[in-house]
Amino acid sequence: MTLDPTYRLGGAAGWRxxxxxxxxxxxxxxxxxxxxxxAAAVDAVSLEIAHGQLVCLLGPSGCGKTxxxxxxxxxxxxxxxxxxxxxxxxxxxxxxxxxxxxxxxMIFQSYxxxxxxxxxxxxxxxxSIRKLAxxxxxxxxxxxxxxxxxxxxxxxxxGELSGGQQQRVSLARALVVEPETLLMDEPLSNxxxxxxxxxxxxxxxxxxxxxTTTVYVTHDQSEAMTTADLIAVMNGxxxxxxxxxxxxxxxxxxxxxxxxxxxSNVITGTALDASHVQVAGVALxxxxxxxxxxxxxxxxxxxxxxxxETTAPPAGAxxxxxxxxxxxxxxxxxxxxxxxxxxxxxxxxxxxAGQNVATGSAVWLHLPPERCLALER
Amino acid sequence: xxxxxxxxxDTLPPRRRHGIDLSQPIMLAAAxxxxxxxxxxxxxxxxxxFLDKSGALTLGNFAKLFTDPSFLDPLIxxxxxxxxxxCLCCLIAAPMGWLVARSDMPARNLVRTLVxxxxxTPPFLxxxxxxxxxxxxxxLLNQAWRGLTGASADEHIFNIYSLGGVVFVIxxxxxxxxxxxxxxxxxxxxxxxxxxxAMLGATSATTARRITIPMVxxxxxxxxxxxxxxxxxxxxxxxxxxxxAGFHTLTTKIWSLFQFPPKPELAAAAALPLLVLTVVLLRAxxxxxxxxxxxxxxxxxxxxxxxxLGAFRWVALAGCLxxxxxxxxxxxxxxxxxxxSKIPTRLVTWDTxxxxxxxxxxxxLSQTGHVLKNTFLLGALSATLGTLLALIIAYLVxxxxxxxHKILGFLATAPIAMPGIxxxxxxxxxxxxxPLVLYGTLWILLIAYITIELPAAYQQLQSxxxxxxxxxxxxxxxxxxxxxxSLRDITAPLLRTGVIATWCFxxxxxxxxxxxxVILFTSDxxxxxxxxxxxxxxxxxxxxxxxxxxxxxxxxxxxxxxxSIPGRGGDIRLRENG
Numbered sequence: 038m039t040l041d042p043t044y045r046l047g048g049a050a051g052w053r054x055x056x057x058x059x060x061x062x063x064x065x066x067x068x069x070x071x072x073x074x075x076a077a078a079v080d081a082v083s084l085e086i087a088h089g090q091l092v093c094l095l096g097p098s099g100c101g102k103t104x105x106x107x108x109x110x111x112x113x114x115x116x117x118x119x120x121x122x123x124x125x126x127x128x129x130x131x132x133x134x135x136x137x138x139x140x141x142x143m144i145f146q147s148y149x150x151x152x153x154x155x156x157x158x159x160x161x162x163x164x165s166i167r168k169l170a171x172x173x174x175x176x177x178x179x180x181x182x183x184x185x186x187x188x189x190x191x192x193x194x195x196g197e198l199s200g201g202q203q204q205r206v207s208l209a210r211a212l213v214v215e216p217e218t219l220l221m222d223e224p225l226s227n228x229x230x231x232x233x234x235x236x237x238x239x240x241x242x243x244x245x246x247x248x249t250t251t252v253y254v255t256h257d258q259s260e261a262m263t264t265a266d267l268i269a270v271m272n273g274x275x276x277x278x279x280x281x282x283x284x285x286x287x288x289x290x291x292x293x294x295x296x297x298x299x300x301s302n303v304i305t306g307t308a309l310d311a312s313h314v315q316v317a318g319v320a321l322x323x324x325x326x327x328x329x330x331x332x333x334x335x336x337x338x339x340x341x342x343x344x345x346e347t348t349a350p351p352a353g354a355x356x357x358x359x360x361x362x363x364x365x366x367x368x369x370x371x372x373x374x375x376x377x378x379x380x381x382x383x384x385x386x387x388x389x390a391g392q393n394v395a396t397g398s399a400v401w402l403h404l405p406p407e408r409c410l411a412l413e414r
Numbered sequence: 415x416x417x418x419x420x421x422x423x424d425t426l427p428p429r430r431r432h433g434i435d436l437s438q439p440i441m442l443a444a445a446x447x448x449x450x451x452x453x454x455x456x457x458x459x460x461x462x463x464f465l466d467k468s469g470a471l472t473l474g475n476f477a478k479l480f481t482d483p484s485f486l487d488p489l490i491x492x493x494x495x496x497x498x499x500x501c502l503c504c505l506i507a508a509p510m511g512w513l514v515a516r517s518d519m520p521a522r523n524l525v526r527t528l529v530x531x532x533x534x535t536p537p538f539l540x541x542x543x544x545x546x547x548x549x550x551x552x553x554l555l556n557q558a559w560r561g562l563t564g565a566s567a568d569e570h571i572f573n574i575y576s577l578g579g580v581v582f583v584i585x586x587x588x589x590x591x592x593x594x595x596x597x598x599x600x601x602x603x604x605x606x607x608x609x610x611x612a613m614l615g616a617t618s619a620t621t622a623r624r625i626t627i628p629m630v631x632x633x634x635x636x637x638x639x640x641x642x643x644x645x646x647x648x649x650x651x652x653x654x655x656x657x658x659a660g661f662h663t664l665t666t667k668i669w670s671l672f673q674f675p676p677k678p679e680l681a682a683a684a685a686l687p688l689l690v691l692t693v694v695l696l697r698a699x700x701x702x703x704x705x706x707x708x709x710x711x712x713x714x715x716x717x718x719x720x721x722x723l724g725a726f727r728w729v730a731l732a733g734c735l736x737x738x739x740x741x742x743x744x745x746x747x748x749x750x751x752x753x754x755s756k757i758p759t760r761l762v763t764w765d766t767x768x769x770x771x772x773x774x775x776x777x778x779l780s781q782t783g784h785v786l787k788n789t790f791l792l793g794a795l796s797a798t799l800g801t802l803l804a805l806i807i808a809y810l811v812x813x814x815x816x817x818x819h820k821i822l823g824f825l826a827t828a829p830i831a832m833p834g835i836x837x838x839x840x841x842x843x844x845x846x847x848x849p850l851v852l853y854g855t856l857w858i859l860l861i862a863y864i865t866i867e868l869p870a871a872y873q874q875l876q877s878x879x880x881x882x883x884x885x886x887x888x889x890x891x892x893x894x895x896x897x898x899x900s901l902r903d904i905t906a907p908l909l910r911t912g913v914i915a916t917w918c919f920x921x922x923x924x925x926x927x928x929x930x931x932v933i934l935f936t937s938d939x940x941x942x943x944x945x946x947x948x949x950x951x952x953x954x955x956x957x958x959x960x961x962x963x964x965x966x967x968x969x970x971x972x973x974x975x976x977x978s979i980p981g982r983g984g985d986i987r988l989r990e991n992g
Contacts (some may be wrong), residue, residue: 063990110888110892112888112891135891135896135897136888136890136891136892137891137893137894137895137896138894139891140894141893142892143888143889143895145883145885145888147883147885149883149885149886149888149889149902150889151889151890151908152908153907153908162890162893162895162903163893166893166894166895166899167894210889210893214893214894220892287727309711366710
């Protein structure tokens with residue numbers, strides 16, 4: 038599916054000129070907290086989203102990402118903290134502007150298409166609320182349905198559409214009102230794998246074209262990687278780490294982020310000096326932060342950064358650890374190994390498919406120092 | 415902060431200013447109304463029962479109730495009737511429910527439909543029909559028996575005017591409650607559970623004993639409690655059959671205390687035990703059904719595998735149809751016969767077929783027009799206002815949009831524990847005095863009907879709300895619609911089917927209601943059910959049959975209309991996550 042962002046007369050830039058300057062809003066969360074009873078679903082979350090940025094809230098279920106999104110939408114009131122949109126406080130414990138006054142759009146996980154309205158009625162609803170003339174509504178609806186390749190379905194009811202079509206209607210309905218802020222709540226989780234991958238790029242492309250400030254909630258890290266300018270990894274109601282996809286991937290600050298983003302091994306050892314950690318009797322050179330000797334340190338290394346060697350390393354070679362193959366699986370493009378170190382801890386790694394080492398064999402692992410990241414917690 | 419938001423709102427596209435949030439005041443108003451509807455009558459019953467004429471605290475009314483034989487006998491009779499009905503209903507309905515839900519008996523859907531037919535028959539109409547059939551002298555069945563055996567005119571085999579007769583007739587119109595509970599429970603229990611037992615080597619008998627019966631037992635017990643409650647609180651059937659037999663039940667006794675000279679304090683004292691017992695039994699029923707959650711645990715199950723009965727299947731069908739003779743075929747035949755016969759207790763032939771009763775009922779009987787007008791007016795008003803009230807409460811509770819919504823839900827379901835006759839007594843006591851003298855007006859009946867039907871209406875609409883995903887409303891809000899606009903554009907159209915069904919449900923229930931109306935009516939505010947009850951006193955069985963059949967036709971038409979309303983826009987339910 039291809040959405041052509043220039044469907045509006047004069048294109049996105051022309052439209053912005055008509056609207057009178059930059060209509061996109063920044064979104065700022067200031068120590069936002071939502072408690073249910075004593076449990077904090079969102080715990081002092083602070084986040085600044087600049088004009089036109091797409092920020093992903095990424096985390097496992099129950100981490101508070103959807104609650105944060107619903108706080109931004111105004112469906113729930115914060116217990117503490119503020120939400121500032123375009124310089125205007127829209128949510129605070131004292132006063133919460135209702136969702137209908139925030140000029141936002143939202144794409145729901147369930148799509149929330151109204152089953153009693155046709156596709157055209159669904160898409161045109163937001164425009165009719167804005168009291169546009171009916172011929173303007175008809176034109177705009179026709180245009181957006183055109184780019185979403187839905188024009189032949191305009192008279193259908195949502196119940197008569199496939200999942201992917203429903204998804205596109207939901208997207209068209211959210212975009213046609215030209216919101217200042219776009220909120221997406223796991224928008225792709227109901228699609229099958231192929232369509233999901235396609236839609237990821239589509240959403241990113243649309244964002245590059247319109248630059249609508251967007252908050253995107255997902256639990257799928259590759260979805261976040263593809264779409265986001267910034268990723269906020271959430272855990273237990275807090276933002277664990279905020280950064281660009283590259284930063285989050287290359288420099289996770291904590292064991293949680295390292296494990297959640299990408300396939301990382303985290304092994305814990307004791308710091309020997311500023312840059313060495315004792316693991317399974319081997320002094321492992323690490324990168325990342327400067328260590329204090331004697332402190333327990335988690336060290337992360339990606340599965341595909343570990344090299345498997347069947348011959349003993351030459352004398353003086355560093356960052357080599359002896360291990361035994363416990364299990365190996367042929368995955369087609371690669372081979373997945375589970376090996377055990379002398380101290381019993383296990384490491385998963387992936388090698389070229391052709392490297393076939395029998396279960397029970399003794400092997401040596403090479404953990405390149407520049408890939409051994411000493412984590413902060 | 416205020417300055418900022420006003421200044422910044424200029425940059426927003428033109429949008430209708432949203433009004434103040436009305437949900438809190440609406441919720442308070444609804445709660446206040448519910449308190450008045452429910453608490454006021456109960457408070458007056460308690461006050462009357464425990465206070466003497468001078469206003470001092472007394473237990474005298476209860477002492478009289480439990481010692482005076484004229485009160486003690488009805489208590490015993492009521493207990494006997496209710497217990498017998500509870501047991502009989504289970505004995506009849508549980509096997510029928512199993513046959514319909516789990517066996518390969520032919521015509522299972524027909525049996526289900528016929529059971530529903532006895533469900534919708536007003537019990538007092540059934541009682542009158544059985545008078546026509548089994549009164550000792552004039553009963554059609556007794557006449558037939560005398561004709562067959564040549565017995566003399568003063569002999570009879572059936573006497574409906576007896577304790578047994580009352581139990582029999584109440585059972586006829588109460589067993590569907592047990593049937594529905596058992597059949598539904600069996601429908602929900604997946605057949606795999608029984609198959610699993612068979613796979614482990616159990617015989618059919620063992621599977622039935624160890625698996626099936628334990629799983630439906632809660633439904634059977636709950637059904638028995640409901641049947642017991644029905645028999646306990648029923649007014650029409652005992653009034654028609656027990657009083658000629660020379661005994662009272664608790665409900666007819668309460669009613670007689672309102673006949674001249676009225677003794678409201680004793681009526682209040684007699685109503686309280688009914689109220690307490692109903693609350694206790696409903697709690698028990700909830701506890702029994704609440705534990706049923708073990709019945710179906712996760713997983714996907716296929717349709718149950720019907721148990722083959724072999725040649726016995728036809729015997730089973732014959733048995734079911736024979737059972738349905740009594741609540742459905744015979745009474746309806748008797749009513750039709752009475753409606754078109756010059757003498758209601760004679761079997762009609764082509765020669766004696768007559769429209770005389772129909773003509774008399776609709777053109778000569780002066781009350782008919784007036785009563786029908788009252789009935790329609792009250793039915794329509796109660797249905798409209800009751801649906802509206804239930805809708806507001808269901809919305810506030812389902813969307814949890816206000817604090818204290820749980821209390822509101824509790825209040826809305828509380829009248830379920832108030833028997834009609836008890837509510838009648840309470841309303842009579844509450845509204846025969848200033849500041850609100852409503853006795854003698856249609857308003858008091860309106861209040862009674864709305865209160866009685868509120869729990870069912872509320873529960874129906876609540877489940878309708880649950881089917882409308884909250885995200886559907888939120889999608890409208892985030893696109894700029896206010897709460898009220900979302901309600902109008904999104905929620906209301908989606909609830910349409912549920913709302914219309916609820917309206918029809920209340921209308922039908924109001925048209926049938928007798929036990930509260932019989933306490934609250936005056937000659938100006940008579941309704942159809944009361945007219946039928948009154949005509950019975952004057953022995954006008956032909957007119958009763960015509961009115962009764964008209965009432966059934968009316969309710970059947972309304973139910974059929976409600977069922978024929980199509981849902982719009984395909985699947986109302988939303989896809990769930992994953």
